[in-house]
Amino acid sequence: MVDYEWRGRFANAEVTALHAEGFGHRLLADDRWGRVTGHSPGWVCARSGPELVGFVNVAWDGGAHAFVLDTLVTAAHRRTGVGRGLVARAADGAREARCEWLHVDSDDHLAPFCVDSCGFRPTPAGLIPL
Template sequence: MTVAYEWRGRFDNTVINALHAEGFGHAPMEDDWWARVNRHSLGWVCATENGELVGFVNVAWDGAVHAFILDTLVTRRARRHGVGTELIAVAVREARAADCEWLHVDFDDDMKDFYLGACGFQPTHAGIIAL
């Protein structure tokens, strides 16, 4: 599998919505991802194989030194090939290049081995309030 990774790459909203639906197990929506990431994100990483989007991660930020991993997505057929790990590696590199000092991520228990093991995040105490 030969995959290209692009920081702040172009993508189609329909394709991202389908990828998000597949990744998080819900019906496709009609969100305007392009406007959202351009308005709120430090950047994002697109992974493509032969021009087809096979992975995506959003890197939101506070405008200063904290960046946040959101919506790490890899198509089913591209999983277990290192695509997700490389998406995060590019996000780390670009957040560091933007002078961020911290890259945060939260995740469900089933993703612990991926984020803490494969991607090198360190466990920390955190809190969350469901709204």
């Protein structure tokens, strides 16, 4: 069983390990707690018992627009609905924060997850690499 918590507590090491696994990079010494608590209206932690098995950050513009960033699920829990559960709880939290839109940006191979599983409507978007 997986439990989802809006604005749940997490240790930096937990999310850093999940991020490294999800994006295939080395462990970084990031202050993820400081980053999300300082800039986001919320985030969602998914736990199976005490283990963090999923995480998504919800950033925003301070008004109507929220954005899901870094939807992450451990390899052992992928394709079990955890990602869909994270996004659903993120949408609820953004709605509670009085946001009117929830945006996502993803690579093409994730479109079936974003559109078919989570219900995002495809829209054109632009990107400038910096």
